[in-house]
Amino acid sequence: MHIEWSTFFIQIIAFLILYVLLSKFAFGPLxxxxxxxxxxxxxxxxxxxxxxxxxxxxxxEQKQALQQTRKEAYDIIEQAKHTGSKQADDIIHAASAEANRLKDEALKDIENEKNKAVAALRSQVGAMSVLIASKIIEKQIxxxxxxxxxxxxxxEVGGNV
Incomplete structure (x- = not known):
């Protein structure tokens, strides 16, 4: 095989020209x-x-906000439970105080009525005693x-009482 040097150099020069043209117009933009x-x-x-x-x-952040919201909801529920329990205790205490007041008033009313009845009975017994004494004196029996x-x-006194 024989190499033609003139063709070889022409091909190398053509290749270099092509390379320079491609570098300038194709490779640069590419x-x-x-x-x-x-x-x-x-x-x-x-x-x-x-x-x-x-x-x-x-x-x-959303996880933290959700966790904070859950904690606040739990705190609100606990506070509502505490408030409800306190109100229930207050209502029971007020009802107990009212019942004691009514009981004391009823006992005072009973005592007053008893005193009135005893006074009326004493009055009737006194009147009857006077009546008996006058009858005894009259009859001399x-x-x-x-x-x-x-x-x-x-x-008679026992029947009237």
Whole structure:
């Protein structure tokens, strides 16, 4: 095999001219577009990473807010239970005090009525005693009829009371 040096040099010169033309008109813009594309993909990856971090942060904030809301709801329920229990105790205490007051008033009323009844009975017994004494004086009877008369008037007094 024989190499033609003149053809070889012409081919190398043609190749170099083609390479220079391609570098100037094709490779430069092609590499520029490739660099722009690489930068665009890099920016999109960075944006996606930032969005993911922001989403993770928002998710954590929402979890904390939900946990705080649950705690507040639990505190409100506990406070309502405590308030309800206190109100129930207050109502029971007030009812007990009212019942004691009514009981004391009833006992006072009973005592007053008893005193009135005793006073009325004393008044009637006094009137009957005077009546018996006047009848005894009028009749001037013996001892046996006097006892019968006293028993008779005592029965009347007992029937009126």
């Amino acid at each position: 590499f520029g577009m490739m660099e722009k594309r690489r930068q665009l993909v890099k920016d999109q990856i960075q944006t996606a990473e930032a969005s993911r971090k922001q989403a993770d942060q928002l998710l954590e 013996d001892e046996k009829s006097q006892e019968e008369l006293v028993e008779h008037y005592l029965k």
